[in-house]
Amino acid sequence: MTQAKVCFIGAGNMTRSIISGLVKHGYPSDLIHATNPSKGKLDALQHDFAIQVSHDNYAAAQTAD
Numbered sequence: 001m002t003q004a005k006v007c008f009i010g011a012g013n014m015t016r017s018i019i020s021g022l023v024k025h026g027y028p029s030d031l032i033h034a035t036n037p038s039k040g041k042l043d044a045l046q047h048d049f050a051i052q053v054s055h056d057n058y059a060a061a062q063t064a065d
Contacts, residue, residue: 003031007064009057011036011045023049035060 006022008015011034023029032051036042042053054060 003028004065005031005033005063007060008032008034009061010034011038011041011053016045019045019049019051023051033060033063 008019015034019032019034022032029050030052032049034042034045034051034053035055035057036053037055039055042055045051046053052060
């Protein structure tokens with residue numbers, strides 16, 4: 001079974017919790033993308049989970065399944 005590319009619009013506590021659970025249970029971090037206006041939140045998610053991040057909601061959503 002192929003795993004989907006997922007995109008989170010927003011990088012708050014709920015997104016962090018979901019991403020943490022996904023990665024902890026083996027979901028490939030390169031298939032996860034999060035967007036947010038806050039560079040600090042995006043930097044933290046990228047550092048902690050090695051996911052893709054950006055400020056562009058539309059572009060990120062276009063890459064998601």
